[in-house]
Amino acid sequence: MTNRKDRRHERLFVIEGVRLVEEAVRSGARFALTVYNPEQLGTTDRGAALQAALSSMPNTYAAPAEVIEAITDTVSPQGVVAAVGWPELEPGRSGVQLVLDAVQDPGNVGTLLRTAEATGVSQVICLAGSADVYSPKVVRAAMGAHFRLPIVQDVDWDEAPSLLIAADNVYAAVANATMPYYAADWRQPSALVVGNEANGVSDVGLAVATKHISIPMVGPVESLNAAVAGSVILFEALRQRKLGRS
Amino acid sequence: MTNRKDRRHERLFVIEGVRLVEEAVRSGARFALTVYNPEQLGTTDRGAALQAALSSMPNTYAAPAEVIEAITDTVSPQGVVAAVGWPELEPGRSGVQLVLDAVQDPGNVGTLLRTAEATGVSQVICLAGSADVYSPKVVRAAMGAHFRLPIVQDVDWDEAPSLLIAADNVYAAVANATMPYYAADWRQPSALVVGNEANGVSDVGLAVATKHISIPMVGPVESLNAAVAGSVILFEALRQRKLGRS
Numbered sequence: 001m002t003n004r005k006d007r008r009h010e011r012l013f014v015i016e017g018v019r020l021v022e023e024a025v026r027s028g029a030r031f032a033l034t035v036y037n038p039e040q041l042g043t044t045d046r047g048a049a050l051q052a053a054l055s056s057m058p059n060t061y062a063a064p065a066e067v068i069e070a071i072t073d074t075v076s077p078q079g080v081v082a083a084v085g086w087p088e089l090e091p092g093r094s095g096v097q098l099v100l101d102a103v104q105d106p107g108n109v110g111t112l113l114r115t116a117e118a119t120g121v122s123q124v125i126c127l128a129g130s131a132d133v134y135s136p137k138v139v140r141a142a143m144g145a146h147f148r149l150p151i152v153q154d155v156d157w158d159e160a161p162s163l164l165i166a167a168d169n170v171y172a173a174v175a176n177a178t179m180p181y182y183a184a185d186w187r188q189p190s191a192l193v194v195g196n197e198a199n200g201v202s203d204v205g206l207a208v209a210t211k212h213i214s215i216p217m218v219g220p221v222e223s224l225n226a227a228v229a230g231s232v233i234l235f236e237a238l239r240q241r242k243l244g245r246s
Numbered sequence: 247m248t249n250r251k252d253r254r255h256e257r258l259f260v261i262e263g264v265r266l267v268e269e270a271v272r273s274g275a276r277f278a279l280t281v282y283n284p285e286q287l288g289t290t291d292r293g294a295a296l297q298a299a300l301s302s303m304p305n306t307y308a309a310p311a312e313v314i315e316a317i318t319d320t321v322s323p324q325g326v327v328a329a330v331g332w333p334e335l336e337p338g339r340s341g342v343q344l345v346l347d348a349v350q351d352p353g354n355v356g357t358l359l360r361t362a363e364a365t366g367v368s369q370v371i372c373l374a375g376s377a378d379v380y381s382p383k384v385v386r387a388a389m390g391a392h393f394r395l396p397i398v399q400d401v402d403w404d405e406a407p408s409l410l411i412a413a414d415n416v417y418a419a420v421a422n423a424t425m426p427y428y429a430a431d432w433r434q435p436s437a438l439v440v441g442n443e444a445n446g447v448s449d450v451g452l453a454v455a456t457k458h459i460s461i462p463m464v465g466p467v468e469s470l471n472a473a474v475a476g477s478v479i480l481f482e483a484l485r486q487r488k489l490g491r492s
Contacts, residue, residue, distance in 0.1 A: 111471060120464030148465065182485050215481065216488055218366030219394065224477075225357060231474045232481045235461065239428050239482070242462055 008154075011086045013134035013146075017078040020144055022050055027147040030085035031057040037065050040079025047079065054080075073136055086134065089150040091123035096186060096237045097164055101157075101205045102129030102196040103226055109133065110141020111227035112194065117145040119234040120241075125160055126153040127205075129196070157204040167191040172201045172209035173233060175223055181213045186237035187244070194230040254400075257332045259380035259392075263324040266390055268296055273393040276331035277303040283311050286325025293325065300326075319382055332380065335396040338368035342432060342483045343410055347451045348375030348442040349472055355379065356387020357473035358440065363391040365480040366487075371406055372399035373451075375442070403450040413437040418447045418455035419479060421469055427459045432483035433490065440476040 012032050015024055018041075024031070034054050041047035054060050068077050091097075098121045103109050109131040116124050126133050133153045139146060152163060164170070171184055172193045184190070193209055195201030206212065215229055224232075258278050261270055264287075270277070280300050287293035300306050314323050337343075344367045349355050355377040362370050372379050379399045385392060398409060410416070417430055418439045430436070439455055441447030452458070461475055470478075 111474060115470070115474060117465060118463040118470060143468065180485075180488075182489075216484070217364040218484065219363060222389065224361070224364060228357060228361060228474060228477045231470075232478055235478045236482075236485070238462070238464065239426075242426075243428075 010083075012083045013086060013139060014072075014081065014083050014136060015139060016072050016074055016081045016136075018044075018047055018050055018080060020139070021054070021080050021082050022046075023144045023147050024082065024084050025050070025053050027087060029087060029147065032059065032083045032085065034060040034080070034082040035063045035068055035071060036060070036080040037068050038062050040065060040068075050080065054082075074140075087147050087151075089148070091150040091165060095120060095122040095189065095241075096234065097122055097167060097191040098124045098230070098234070099160060099164075099170075099191055099193040099205070100124065100126045100130045101193050101201050102127060102199075103194060104129070104131055104197055105226070106131040106135055106137035107141050108197065108225070108227040110138040110143075112230050113138070113142035113145040113149060113151070115227070115231040115234050117142075117149045119238040121149065121234065122165070123150040123152065123163075125155055125163055126151065127160060128154060128156050157202070157208060161208055164191050165189070169211055170209045171211050171213045171233075172206055173229055174200055174206070174212045174214060177212035177214040179211060179213045180216050181233045182236050184211065184213055184237075186240045190237075192230070192233055192237070194226055197226050256329075258329045259332060259385060260318075260327065260329050260382060261385060262318050262320055262327045262382075264290075264293055264296055264326060266385070267300070267326050267328050268292075269390045269393045270328065270330050271296070271299050273333060275333060275393065278305065278329045278331065280306040280326070280328040281309050281314060281317060282306070282326040283314050284308050286311060286314075296326065300328075320386075333393050333397075335394070337396040337411055341366055341368040341435065341487075342480065343368055343413060343437040344370045344476070344480070345406060345410075345416075345437055345439040345451070346370065346372045346376045347439050347447050348373060348445075349440060350375070350377055350443055351472070352377040352381055352383035353387050354443065354471070354473040356384040356389075358476050359384070359388035359391040359395060359397070361473070361477040361480050363388075363395045365484040367395065367480065368411070369396040369398065369409075371401055371409055372397065373406060374400060374402050403448070403454060407454055410437050411435070415457055416455045417457050417459045417479075418452055419475055420446055420452070420458045420460060423458035423460040425457060425459050426462050427479045428482050430457065430459055430483075432486045436483075438476070438479055438483070440472055443472050 168188045414434045
């Protein structure tokens with residue numbers, strides 16, 4: 001489970017901590033293996049309730065804190081770690097879809113998943129070259145978005161357009177487009193493509209996009225962090241949809 | 247220079263890499279000490295031009311790559327590191343001011359400084375309890391904002407209101423206010439208070455604020471990363487000011 005190939009073959013990923021494991025239970029995730037420390041979980045009512053819920057799952061083992069520390073890569077694991085199946089969620093029918101075109105930093109991918117959930121994105125398509133959606137750093141930064149947000153990964157640009165559901169426009173976020181992101185009509189079904197931290201949206205992505213948009217800035221700032229840029233645009237899309245106008 | 251107390255006493259901070267040192271030269275920063283590696287800098291025209299500019303600064307020394315690696319804490323330093331004076335910039339007269347109320351993570355503080363510059367914020371007030379604005383991680387994440395953005399730090403809430411310039415409203419970003427951030431009129435001189443990652447805006451900050459605002463979200467997301475939340479609001483403020491309407 002510590003490398004990408006194993007995670008893909010088994011279609012499993014690792015979650016740590018009470019909150020994430022609770023969400024996995026609630027969402028009906030398939031639990032392949034769970035290790036918990038009764039002394040840590042037993043100290044709170046919430047932990048005890050989780051322990052009771054886990055007792056009906058297959059392959060659930062009690063273990064001392066040292067074992068859990070050895071399995072996880074966080075400094076202070078919260079006494080429970082589990083390998084669970086990749087959630088398989090159907091994408092919502094309309095709204096905004098997010099395409100990650102080789103966003104490489106796991107923190108950026110996780111933050112974008114969290115923002116995508118917070119803004120009601122209907123699905124996220126992670127193109128080849130992006131950080132592994134199920135890697136521990138992405139999972140931590142996404143704070144449970146994996147269980148509620150339809151995510152597709154390991155797709156390339158040949159396949160991606162056919163996965164987009166009825167998008168009237170595909171907007172590529174680029175550094176120097178003349179169209180500001182807030183001039184787009186995000187009330188229409190659409191997709192947003194966020195590109196690689198160093199190189200931006202790929203040539204294929206730029207060609208697939210129907211419009212290029214930028215975030216207007218003041219002064220000589222070079223470019224924004226990919227997670228900030230994507231979040232600013234997705235919250236503008238939500239603002240327009242909440243207000244019913246642009 | 248490696249600890250906060252020394253940096254404060256000398257009012258110096260450390261910058262690494264060609265781009266940041268170039269910006270320091272351009273902004274007329276006071277260079278206290280510079281160490282560069284002629285072999286690394288000499289390989290590009292840009293590096294050579296920087297080396298020429300540095301030759302007129304006091305206390306500039308050539309050194310082998312190992313020395314620079316030992317001084318800096320980046321993995322691949324770009325062949326130049328300098329200790330320069332804290333920039334002292336006068337705040338702009340109007341616009342949006344940003345108050346960091348114990349934002350602790352250096353990456354968040356750096357990202358917020360970068361966003362503040364990109365959105366034309368007129369000054370940033372970092373309250374006690376926030377990450378040191380001149381620490382290496384903040385400096386790296388801010389990407390040069392220190393040289394162009396007026397920043398005050400080591401201030402507490404007793405003093406902060408007197409530093410705010412003619413702010414018609416002080417908005418505190420909180421989790422559950424009924425007023426959405428886009429209902430505020432950011433064309434008026436105003437201030438935005440962003441709070442601590444775990445505890446939000448302090449009680450004093452909430453009392454000083456004239457209005458509390460929230461970022462509306464979809465679904466059960468707990469809260470946004472402080473840097474993302476602050477950035478979303480500051481770009482909305484810029485959007486309103488560019489369009490001249492809310």
